[in-house]
Amino acid sequence: MNWETVIGLEVHVQLATKTKIFSAASTAFGAEPNTQACEIDLAMPGTLPVVNKQAIDYAVMFGLAIDAEIGKTSVFERKNYFYPDLPKGYQTTQLEKPIVGAGVVDIVLDSGETKSIRIHHAHLEEDAGKSLHEGDFRSGVSGIDLNRAGTPLVEIVSEPDMSNAEEAVAFAKKLHSIVTSLGICDGEMSQGSMRFDVNISVRPQGETQLGTRTETKNLNSFKFMEDAIHLEVERQIDLLEEGGKIIQETRLYNGETRVARSMRSKEEANDYRYFPCPDLLPVVISDAQVEQLRTKLPELPDARQQRFIDQYDLSEYDADILSTQASMANYFEQTATQSKNAKLSANWVSGELIARLNAENLNIDQSPVSAEQLANLIVRIADNSISSKMAKQVFEGIWNGEGDADQIIEARGLKQVSDSGALESMVDEVLASNQAMVDDYINTDADKRKKKLGGFMGQIMKASKGQANPQQVSQILAKKLAELV
Amino acid sequence: MHNLTITELIDGLKNRVFSSTEITQHFLARIKNLDSEFNSLITLTENQALEAAKTADQQLAAGNAPELCGVPIVHKDIFCTEGVRTSCGSKMLDNFVPPYDATVVANFRNSGAVMLGKTNMDEFAMGSSNETSFYGPVKNPWSTDSVPGGSSGGSAAAIAARLAPGATATDTGGSIRQPAALCGITGLKPTYGRVSRWGMIAFASSLDQGGPMARTAEDCALLLNCMASYDDKDSTCIDRSVPNYSAHLGDSLKGLRIGIPKEYFSEGLNSGTEQAVRESLAEYEKLGAELVEISLPNTGLSVPAYYVIAPAEASANLSRFDGVRYGHRCDDPKDLEDLYRRTRAEGFGDEVQRRILIGTYCLSAGYYDAYYAKAQQVRQLIRQDFVQAFEKVDLIMGPTCPSPAFKFGAKGNDPVAMYLEDIYTISTNLAGLPGMSLPCGMVDNKPVGLQIIGNYFEEARMLNAAHQFQQVTDWHQLAPAGIES
Structure with a gap:
């Protein structure tokens, strides 16, 4: 059977703001754990978020770059779940009213063909912290680093418009190119500045209904993404051809071992109980603000x-x-x-x-x-x-x-010798010390002599240790030989 | 000395009748002698208070004293105080010492006020009787077998018992006005956004509002002058200049149109309470005001809407108490799930757990539209009721609560009966309007509160009306038996 692959991407782009999305703590990469987490990032009681205007501007700039509709009134919501590196017990994100609406990104394929990938929307949200584990499960220690907690992200959600790894990578690279050109993201993939979640499903060629999809999360290089897609497409096709069923699940791909595994199935998925965050007012963006940002677009x-x-x-x-x-x-x-x-x-x-x-x-x-x-x-x-x-x-x-x-x-001493006097004497010397070659040249039919020039050139260049200007040498040589014939 | 109002204390301090150290010592001694009976304070900050009083005396001597210099006050234990345990009435935060001041606390500090201690409250401000506090119930100074109201019962009782001349409090559904009514003092919940919520531990973010409590409207005006400020750390704080609330206390009430909502005088209202309120309204007519019957048709929906919205917000606001970074943590958790379960089961009391469960349920997939979304629509209707009413009248008046203070345990097994305690106060929180309560009579030797509701940012007009009433009545001067001596 021939199979067709359907791919959609969710891309997390870390915005290059100096401070976090809801606090004044620094977003610089690589600091000692928990040295860049203030009382807001720690979710201390009574603390409140204030949105970083730069993050809003950056998100709008991205929207303008992909010709998307800008959400004039966007709303932050709380996505509720418990995890130790999520201090508030909810992530502040956007759902119903994102800051960037539908847009389009064009990609060029190796064939030279251009394909349009539709963007469903892009929204602003805060990143979580990091859990670090040392030692084994029983005797080990878990630590939490909240330096990254509250780092502003734009999550870009594509439509399932890609049909193979090449297209997905081209799309990812194009987004990388756009956000770095805009200056809204440093593009440092190894530091997690851009991360990809890939939704993949397969279906028999010609089928119009989508197959059950899986989501491979948190890929942070184009190469890993490409490998992970190949691996997952192959797994799904093999499974279906053996008569199996795809389970809707979240998968993790390890780029080092090149192995993917299931993280959780949909049945275990959280009910996130989204609702508008009452600590933040809706973000209202005027037409004037949008136009002002448009003029600033690089x-x-x-x-x-x-x-x-x-x-x-x-x-x-x-x-x-x-x-x-x-x-x-x-x-x-x-x-x-x-x-x-x-x-x-x-x-x-x-x-x-x-x-x-x-x-x-x-x-x-x-x-x-x-x-x-x-x-x-x-x-x-x-x-x-x-x-x-x-x-x-x-x-x-x-x-x-x-x-x-x-x-x-x-x-x-690599300077090319272009002094014509010096070159002429060099040519004279070579001609004088290679009489046999000169005779051979003279005795050759005029229309075949051109082939013999290479020998002289080689000798002259060798004599000059390669420093003679070849164009000039060839002119002088032609002139001198013509005089001899 | 403890019978003096804040206004009189400021006069005495300025005229060197007594020093701040003297009055601070006097109130500290009263608290130490009497509060074992009322349990109105959780934490006494004796050393800090004497230190602050000394500084205040120096400022007073130097002639550069700020407005409230040397005046002793108590803060509800929901306001974070740098270096002083802030428990929010919960075991969860029994060991929590904030490294920052709430903006309200900082405002009072900058104004020279002397903090005597932190007042008892219903756990996380969830309750109308102060029975849910981890630190035990507060007793009503008028009748120690009765509740003081809640959640700001500690602040109200402390003022009624003359343990402090003024206090801070918060009001999410009536938590300033109802205890003020039950304890026979004056309390004001400002317009939502008038007082910063930074450092005020959140119960329901879209409803919570801090406000002052004192014995008189004149004192509340002084406290509100200090308490209200624009704060860029609270995104819901409104950037609007703070008027001098003391400036118009003396204005005549001639021609003032007072709306009397018929829904506030219906079934469930204690007849003695009704009589006291009606007599007060007659007093207003004598002062030149005009009484206008109005209707707030959606009043009956306010309690159900509130008990969806407030628990929903609370369920997310209280997620941060997970035993990971601060506060209570269970002993020897065997895994993450166990840590969460036991920490929260041990740290939160029954009422808090009940509301977290209600809120979580209301936000769950499949129920959101039926509960949370519907409640938000009801909220709009309630707001509309008031907007229309204020086209016809300047202020709205009625009872603060249905009956005087009830006995401990009387509503303990019936949460809904307890929730109905706030039936007249909740709609103003849903609408974001300011409301206040002032003593207006006695039933069975227990105080009755008159509620005044104003239009947005009309606190000065409310205080003017309350002050004029207090010029011609003496309900606010009554003291519980045994307190005078």
Whole structure:
């Protein structure tokens, strides 16, 4: 039987506010446990939440970026359940009236085809703390770190519009690109700044009713998400083909062991008893506020890609690679502006630099080669000071902290010889010491002589230790040989 | 000295008739001598009080004394006090010492008031008789075999017994007005949002409101001047300037239109209480006011709506008491479930558990619309009743509660009979309106309260009407037998 996969995503995006959504405690990552939790985060008696206006603005900006309807009056609700890392015994979130309504995100597939993924809504909520366990179940100790409790999140809920892992990953990457371009999220996946819950179901090809779905929770890398989807789709198909039934359940995927397990079934699911939070007034956003935020929106990935194509004459492929991430785009533009050579900048950034960063698992902000350094290197390539082959050596030198392009070219003696007098004597020398080759050239039929040029070039470049400007050498050589014939 | 009003104490302090230290010592001695009989205080803060009195005396001597400088007061044990145990009348918080002051407490501190201690109350403010306190019931100084009312029974009894000239209290469904009525003192519940709820332990967030208690309306005005403030730590606090509530106490009542809701004089009202209230209304006519019969047709729905909304909010508000971070924790929990179950079963009394169960039930899937959503609609209808009434009248008056103080245990086995105790007071909380109670007669040697309900933010007009009544009557000057000496 042929099976069809249906995927919907719930994406938690941690907003890059300085303070928490309902308190003034810091949201900075990596502090000692419980040093960034104030009396509100601890849910001490009598404390009250006050909503962080920056979080509201960020959520609205996201809504505008995906062309969604902005909830003019959004309401915070209490989602009730007991857990030690949920201090109030309820999570403050939004349900009936979210801040962002329906919208659309376009993704580009490997085939080059564009697909629209509908967003059902996006809402604001607070994150919970973290439970930490040491030792085994019986003798171990559990601790609670409330530093993360109250960190503002936007939860983006998609429609089940994706039909395979590739689409889901493309969608996730696109959201990452949008929120980082907006500057509303730092995009640090390893720190949990973006987390994905994947709803997956399968059905026989052509069937219109959806199959029973499972939800794989808390995936924090694109790779894990891709693996988890493959694994779950396979599991569901195998199970159904064996005549089994899918149980609606929440599953956990371990990216290290690449194994998924059931966490709880729907029967065990909580009744969360949502109701509007009486400590918070409805969030009212005026048209004027929305318009003011719209003017503040930075350039979004799609617009940026088009601009790169138009302004820098890049290919769609290069423009895509360079425009997706705001920091990458900034790096490229700085390099292009300073080197005054967009084409070479695009080639170097999307080629050598990205390959090197990927190999060392670094992001563009961590690049040891600054945009200015790369621009200087490109200037030297463009003005023929060095060949592209030498440029790779210089790049390595910059990467390893040996200095700027000019310093390395100088220190390693890599400067290309373009002085025509020097080159002429070099050519003369090689011709003089290779009389046999010269004779052979002369005796060859005129229409086949071109093939023989390579031999001379090799000798000359070797003699110059590779520093001779090849274009100039080839011109001089052609002239000299013509004189001999 | 203990028979002096706050107004008279301030005069005496300013004119050096006595020092703050002297009156503080006097009230502390009275509490130590007499309160074993009434049980109106949970915690006596003797050292802090004497310390504060000393500071107040220095300020008074220096001539830079703030408004309430040197005046001793007591705080309901629902208001968090930095460094002083704040129990909310519950075993759950028997060991809880807040690291912060409630805004109300801070306002009084800044105003130079001297805190003598924390007053007894129904557990988590849930009760109308003070019988649910973990610290034992408060006894009514007028008749020690009768209840003082609740939940602010400790504050009311302390004032009636001349253990303090003024107190803070809170009112969710009548918890200021009903004990004020039963103890023969004056108490005011302000408009919702007038007094900050920061640091006031929540029972039902959309209904809770702090307010003052004293013997006279004039004193309540002084206390409210200090208590009311805009507070950006409470999102439901209304940003509106605080008038001088003492400024219009002397205004004439000529032409004042007083609405008399016919629903407040129906079945269930004690005939003696009715007579006392009617005679008071006649007094108002003599003062130049005009009595207008009005109808608040949805009054009968207020108790059922309240007993859905208040427990629903409470069920979530009290989830934070889980034994994890502060407060009571059961011994040797064998797992998380056991920790929650036993901590909460041991820490909460019966009435609190009953209301958590009611509230949880009302919010459950499948019941929400029938209960919580419906109750919110009823709340709108009740609000509409008042909005329409206030188009025709300036104030509304009637009994505060159906009968004078009842005997201990009289309604203990019948929660619904107890809930009906608040039938005349609950609708103002649902509507968010201000209400007050002042002594207006005696039945069987027990005080009767007259309730005054004002339009939103019309506390000054209510205080004016109450003060004028107290200029021509002496019910507020009566003291329980044995208290004078």
